[in-house]
Amino acid sequence: MKTFITPRMLPALLVAVLPSLAQADPLPSWNAGHNKSAIVDFVEAVSDPTSDDFVPQQQRIAVFDNDGTLWGEQPAYFQLMYALDRASEAEPEQLTSELHQAAAEGDIETVLEAGEEGIQALLSLSHQDVSLDEFEEDVSDWLSNATHPDTGRFYADMIYQPMLELLSYLRDSGFSTYIVSGGGLHFIRTFAEDVYGVPPQNVIGSTGGLEVKDLDSDPSLYKQEGDTWINDGPLKIVSIERHIGQRPIMAVGNSDGDVPMLIWTTQGDGPRMGVLVHHTDAEREVAYDRDSHIGRLADGLDQAEDRGWQLIDMASDWQRVYPQAP
Structure with missing residues (x-):
């Protein structure tokens, strides 16, 4: 036998259901x-x-x-890990400073010790002369394949x-x-x-x-x-x-x-x-x-x-x- 819910039954149903909903843990x-x-x-x-x-x-x-x-x-911001991966592919003529060389070699400690100057040098090798569409596609590909050096987990x-x-x-x-x-x-x-x-x-x-x-x-x-x-x-x-x-x-x-x-x-x-x-x-x-x-x-x-x-x-x-x- 089918049971149908009528408008008259709704208040009683809400009284029964709402307490359990209120008790649901949001965190x-x-x-x-x-x-x-x-x-x-x-x-x-x-x-x-x-x-x-x-x-x-x-x-x-x-x-x-x-x-x-x-x-x-x-051990570093994940975007910098992406930038290091891409900087390793830089052409020799792009390595115009010691910081560029350190970035291309994956020397994150030297890059970070140089502060903002080091980060800018790294980003200049990995984040320039590329269209936004190409950049976003490349980041998506990296996130789908690269893993964290300590945990082995995908960054995302x-x-x-x-x-x-x-x-x-x-x-x-x-x-x-x-x-x-x-x-x-x-x-x-x-x-x-x-x-x-x-x-x-x-x-x-x-x-x-x-x-x-x-x-x-x-x-x-x-x-x-x-x-x-x-x-x-x-x-x-x-x-x-x-x-x-x-x-x-x-x-x-x-x-x-x-x-x-x-x-x-x-x-x-x-x-x-x-x-x-x-x-x-x-x-x-x-x-x-x-x-x-x-x-x-x-x-x-x-x-x-x-x-x-x-x-x-x-x-x-x-x-x-x-x-x-x-």
Whole structure:
């Protein structure tokens, strides 16, 4: 005998179903504790129209750093690992400096010790005189084939499962999620939607020179040398204002380069949240903070408590680090 649900039965059904839905854990890879509770309480409060802390949906904006926040960043930023692979294919006439030579030889320590100059030398061998279409296709191919030197995992598999859950939870709660990274804009846009569910227009990153070629026949954009916008530190605030046009209510990062973004976000009016991921898990990932040449976290550690930020202890707050892995 078939059972049909009539409109009169719906209230009773909702009473039976809603409690179980409310009990569903939106962050299943997070261990119970203060940080998880604080995040859930914040999201519930700002998205509940009956709450005193309710925030209209158009103002529910969350910004995330990428390297070290959404995926790994050791022993070097993954985009630099890509650049090293491509720099190894450089022609001899392109190696016009010691830094070029070091980059072509895969000497990442020499490149990083030279700071921004070393990174620019590396990128000049790997990110120039190529169309955006070719660049994005090449990055996609690299991500599909290259593996991390320490874990042996594909780079796109080294995303943080707890952060994927947080991104999804926020979007389900009416948030718009953005990536605001010091990494290359076009590099991140290649995979952000497939990996994080963040569309290209919601990615804000560092940029270099661009040139339009073949305008009359087949217009194409080419990556070139030129003015470089390093989207880090206070410049993240400038980029958010230019791109989004309003202050986020939530900011998530992992390094001192993210601290200005967290300060600016949490100093605004109304309910606000700042989150810092602290890499404490030497067993499942890498433990680092104050003395690291990548993702240094010192100012953030010193300010987190006084500013009321959630300092995520990766070792104790996360049940697992990567998808399908401990």
